[in-house]
Amino acid sequence: MHVPSSEPRPSVFYDYKIHAYRRPEKMNQKQPANPVVIVGAGPIGLATAIDLARFGVSCVILEEDLQVSEGSRAIVLTRRSVEILQQLGVETPFLDKGLPWSQGRSFFRGRQVYTMVMPHDADDRYLPGLNIQQQYIEEYLIAHCDPTSLIEIRWGQRVVGISQNDTGATLTVDTPEGEYTLICDWVVAADGGRSTVRRLMQLRMEGRAYAGHFVIADIKAKINLPTERLCYFDPAWNPGNNVLVHRQPDGIWRIDFRLPDGESKERALEPELLHRRIDAVLSMIGHPVEWQLDWATVYSANTLTLGSYNHGHILLTGDAAHLLPIFGVRGVNTGLQDCNNMAWKLAFVVNGWANPVILDSYSQERVQAAREICEEGGKSTRFMTPPTRGSRLLRDVVLSFSLSENFLKDLMHWRTSRPHDYWNSPLNSYPEADREFHHGIACGQPMRNVKLSANEFLLDRIGSRAGFHLMIFVDEHGLTGDLQEILAAATNQPYPIHPLIVRPDDEPALDAGAGTVADVEHRISLKYDAAAGTVYLIRPDLHVCARWRRATAEQVLYALHCALGFSAVVERS
Amino acid sequence: MIERRMGIAEIERVYDLIAEGVDRATPDKSELFLAKLSLALANLVGDSEAVANAVLAAGRDL
Numbered sequence: 001m002h003v004p005s006s007e008p009r010p011s012v013f014y015d016y017k018i019h020a021y022r023r024p025e026k027m028n029q030k031q032p033a034n035p036v037v038i039v040g041a042g043p044i045g046l047a048t049a050i051d052l053a054r055f056g057v058s059c060v061i062l063e064e065d066l067q068v069s070e071g072s073r074a075i076v077l078t079r080r081s082v083e084i085l086q087q088l089g090v091e092t093p094f095l096d097k098g099l100p101w102s103q104g105r106s107f108f109r110g111r112q113v114y115t116m117v118m119p120h121d122a123d124d125r126y127l128p129g130l131n132i133q134q135q136y137i138e139e140y141l142i143a144h145c146d147p148t149s150l151i152e153i154r155w156g157q158r159v160v161g162i163s164q165n166d167t168g169a170t171l172t173v174d175t176p177e178g179e180y181t182l183i184c185d186w187v188v189a190a191d192g193g194r195s196t197v198r199r200l201m202q203l204r205m206e207g208r209a210y211a212g213h214f215v216i217a218d219i220k221a222k223i224n225l226p227t228e229r230l231c232y233f234d235p236a237w238n239p240g241n242n243v244l245v246h247r248q249p250d251g252i253w254r255i256d257f258r259l260p261d262g263e264s265k266e267r268a269l270e271p272e273l274l275h276r277r278i279d280a281v282l283s284m285i286g287h288p289v290e291w292q293l294d295w296a297t298v299y300s301a302n303t304l305t306l307g308s309y310n311h312g313h314i315l316l317t318g319d320a321a322h323l324l325p326i327f328g329v330r331g332v333n334t335g336l337q338d339c340n341n342m343a344w345k346l347a348f349v350v351n352g353w354a355n356p357v358i359l360d361s362y363s364q365e366r367v368q369a370a371r372e373i374c375e376e377g378g379k380s381t382r383f384m385t386p387p388t389r390g391s392r393l394l395r396d397v398v399l400s401f402s403l404s405e406n407f408l409k410d411l412m413h414w415r416t417s418r419p420h421d422y423w424n425s426p427l428n429s430y431p432e433a434d435r436e437f438h439h440g441i442a443c444g445q446p447m448r449n450v451k452l453s454a455n456e457f458l459l460d461r462i463g464s465r466a467g468f469h470l471m472i473f474v475d476e477h478g479l480t481g482d483l484q485e486i487l488a489a490a491t492n493q494p495y496p497i498h499p500l501i502v503r504p505d506d507e508p509a510l511d512a513g514a515g516t517v518a519d520v521e522h523r524i525s526l527k528y529d530a531a532a533g534t535v536y537l538i539r540p541d542l543h544v545c546a547r548w549r550r551a552t553a554e555q556v557l558y559a560l561h562c563a564l565g566f567s568a569v570v571e572r573s
Numbered sequence: 574m575i576e577r578r579m580g581i582a583e584i585e586r587v588y589d590l591i592a593e594g595v596d597r598a599t600p601d602k603s604e605l606f607l608a609k610l611s612l613a614l615a616n617l618v619g620d621s622e623a624v625a626n627a628v629l630a631a632g633r634d635l
Contacts, residue, residue, distance in 0.1 A: 109634075379585060390595030393603075394588050403634040407577040411588060 002174035004066045004156040012220045012294045013250040014135045016067045021156030027180045033168055034060050035350045037184040039159050039197050043074065043134065044318030044335040045190035046141035049151045050088045051343030054466035055496075055540075057350045058150040060182070062173060064158035068142070071295035072133035072218050074332035075248055080419040080446070081336045082126040087542065089464030093140045097249050098132035104229030106412055113402035114412040123450045123527065125457045128416065129329070131227060131248050137332070162187065162200050162314070169313045186346060187314045190339065195320035201311065205323065207304035207374055212385030213259045214299055214326075215268050217278060218252050221291035229414070230285065233399050237280035240392075242384060245285060252294060255281050256326075258385055265298040301325040301381045303374035309338075309363040317342055322370045327380040330373055333417040338366050344466070344540035348564065353495040355565035361426050369420035376415045383411065419446045422543055429562040430555065433548045440529030440547070447542045450524045452517065458524060459542075461517050467496025467540055468560065473525060475532035476505055482552055486535060489553040493560070502530070539563060575630055 008016035036052060038045045041063035049059050077085075077098065085091040106114040118128035145151040160179065161172030164187075171182045189197035230245040241258035248254055255278060259268050267273065274296060282288045305322035309315060318335030342362040348354035386392035398408045422428070422444035434443045441448060450458040462469055470490050472483055479487060479501065490497045498515065502525070506518035519525055528536065535551040537559050538544050546559035561567050579587070591610070598606035615624040 388592065388596045389600065389603075390592035393595055394592045398588075400634050401630070405575050405630055407575045408584065410581045411584060413581075 001176065001178055002064065002156070002158040002160075003176055004064060004158075006066055009067060009070050011135075012292045013252055014133065014294075016135075018066050019153070019155040021066065021176050022154070023175075023177060024154060024157075024180070027177070032183075034058070034182070034184040036060075036186045036188060036346065037062060037169075037171060037182060038188045038190055039171075040189070040191035040195075040320070041138070041142070041153055041155075042069065042190060042192055042318070043137045043141065043332050044320075044339050045188070046138060046145060047084070047088060047336055048188055048190055048317065048339040048343050050090065050141060050144055050148075051340060052347050052350075053145075053148050053150040054088070054464065055344065055347035055351060056150070057347045059152070059188075060184075061145075061151065061153045062157045062159055062171070062182075063153060063155050066155050068138040069134040071216075071297060072135065072248060072252065072254065074134045074137065074329075075131050075246060075254055076329040076333075077130045077132060077137075077336075078329060078333045078417050079124060079126045079128050079130075080417070081333045082130055083449070083459060083542075084336045084340045086459060087340065087462070087464055088144075090140060090144045093143075094130065094132060094137070095126075097136055097140075098130040099227040099247060099249055100127035101129045101131065101227040101229070101247075102127045104231065104414065106231040106233065108233045108399050108402055111403060113399075114409055116413060118416060121448075123448065123457070123523070125449055125451075125459065129229075131246060133248055133250075133252065134332070136249070159191070159196050159200070162197060164313045167313075185313065185350065188339075188342070188346070189314060189316045189320045190318050190335075191320050193319040193323055195316070197314065198306070198316060198320055201314065203306055203311070203316075205304040205306050207302065207323075208378065209304065210301040210325075210381055210385050210387055212261070212300060212387075213263070213265060213268065214301075214385075215255075215257055215259060215274070215277075215296060216299060217255045217274065217296040218248070218294040219255065219278060219291040220251050220294060221253055221282070221287070221289050222251065223247075223253060223282075223285075223287045223289060225285070225287070231414075232284060235280075235284050237277070237284065243281055243284070245281070253291075257281070259298075268298055269296055299326065301327070301385060303378045303381065305367060305370040305374060307367065309342075309366055310359045315342060315346065315359065315362065317366075321366070322373075324370070324373050325377040325381045327384055328373075328377050328415045329417050330377050334370070334373060337369065337419065340541045341366055348495065351495070353564065358427065358563075358565035361565070365420070365422045365425055368422075368424075372420060373417070380415050421445050425543075425545070427539065427563045427565070428545050429559045430546045430548065433546070433551075433555075436549050437529045437547065440527065441536070441544050443544050443546060445544055447538055447544065448527060450527050452523070458517070461500060461515060462498075462542065465496070465498050467498055468563070469536075469538040469540075469542070470497055470499045470556070471502060471528070471530075471534075471536040471538065472499060473502045473519075473528075473530040473532055473534040474504075476503075476507070478503065478507070482550070483533070483535075485553040486551060486556050490556055490560070497560075504532075537563070575627065 036059040038061045103117045168185045232243040244256040246254040302323040317338045324330035428443040501516045537546040
């Protein structure tokens with residue numbers, strides 16, 4: 001019998017709400033299969049549910065606890081993550097609460113030795129980073145689940161068994177009233193780094209686990225510093241190790257430091273020692289103020305991923321599928337890209353719009369992304385927690401040179417999470433047409449934002465409309481000939497496709513129902529390397545899957561066919 | 574200032590190669606390994622003035 005705690009977690013800033021366990025309807029009766037069951041109501045499970053609901057697909061979420069995340073955990077959302085939240089139509093409370101930032105400074109022997117301003121294009125709406133505690137991330141997503149009748153969160157229910165056959169999966173769910181059986185067509189395992197589903201399926205991850213341990217401590221303190229990433233190497237109080245400091249909403253500060261080699265987790269969390277070290281950090285940053293501890297834990301760095309994220313009727317996503325280093329904010333930001341990639345494909349399969357083989361592309365695209373992250377994040381990790389004597393010596397060389405020379409400073413770059421390029425996706429088509437472009441957004445890359453006016457951006461026009469997007473660039477005559485045929489053919493499909501006509505003037509659209517954007521300053525045309533006649537076909541997760549200088553209706557329909565897994569792979573670019 | 578002549582990918586490769594070299598050399602032989610490496614690279618640079626500048630730079634902030 002699973003008995004979840006109904007005691008709100010202690011916190012000095014967050015008011016935990018208990019979501020009562022409710023006996024599910026038809027608990028002990030034969031029940032119709034649910035289309036999708038999501039295991040885990042963390043950020044990734046919730047985002048998956050909201051994404052599925054955009055396509056009319058309902059789901060049940062099983063969550064073993066009765067409340068949101070213990071501790072602030074994932075505190076940095078990248079620009080790409082906020083753009084994904086915008087696709088889900090939920091970004092407003094995040095922007096109201098979160099603290100945007102764009103630069104980091106690194107210190108060694110009391111001197112600032114490195115500054116990195118993360119890339120920010122004048123066309124971007126959101127800054128590169130947004131700090132917000134995971135409690136709020138989950139709270140805001142849960143609030144969005146409430147009004148939809150398509151998402152049912154079952155609090156206090158733990159998965160204890162899983163099996164599958166050719167048609168679907170069966171879960172054994174433990175509750176305060178005992179176990180019951182839940183039948184479904186698809187399971188999405190979004191149950192985090194210690195995934196129960198992964199364990200029950202006996203799936204093994206590949207990659208590397210790093211030895212060094214780090215403490216994360218959240219404190220409430222009045223510190224008058226801007227929102228940025230502060231990194232201190234080799235401080236006097238913790239020789240050879242490093243400290244990271246991040247500001248969070250509500251006057252909370254994240255302190256993150258590496259433990260001396262050989263020190264145990266238990267020792268590191270002993271209140272007196274922890275207290276002394278936090279005092280040392282505050283003195284080091286020049287703000288030795290009073291503080292209160294909210295939460296502390298110990299973590300280590302891994303670059304581990306499953307080799308496949310789809311296993312029959314069970315899909316794994318987020319930390320359930322991989323364990324990535326904290327450096328470069330890889331956890332929640334990778335997970336949001338995972339589930340944004342997977343949700344539309346699953347929804348299209350559930351709705352009978354796509355060949356189930358497109359779920360293979362979810363695994364292929366995101367395992368490839370995870371391997372790229374293991375490579376990039378591994379470099380950052382080896383700098384922050386050198387695994388060997390040689391790597392520690394070389395790290396110390398970079399730090400020593402940083403006081404007088406510049407030629408090695410880029411090695412202090414912390415390589416932030418970024419959107420991945422699905423350049424070799426089986427869903428892409430017309431590689432030869434793609435190659436006719438000199439720049440712009442190539443097949444596999446995510447759409448890039450364009451500033452249209454003071455507070456208006458291209459991605460706002462896409463908004464949270466679920467489906468494919470067809471950007472058609474026209475001249476002052478509007479839609480003529482082939483382009484009209486393309487529009488007619490593309491909008492005559494059973495699944496949603498949203499045309500966006502890009503005009504060089506601000507004449508109103510001639511075709512009712514098609515979105516129009518006035519590109520008077522040619523900013524969109526420039527960024528997309530487009531001229532009149534250019535067509536971009538964009539997947540629901542806003543990655544380009546085909547583009548043409550000049551297209552026919554037949555080509556656009558065939559590209560859709562490819563993107564839905566209905567044709568053999570066209571030549572890879 | 575030492576002029577930067579390699580892109581980030583090359584620097585990262587060299588960083589890993591030397592780190593692995595130190596690991597292979599074992600603790601009591603790593604000084605010897607690094608001194609041999611320095612002389613080999615100095616010979617490849619072929620400019621004793623440049624090497625003298627590098628020796629000065631490397632001696633700072635130890």
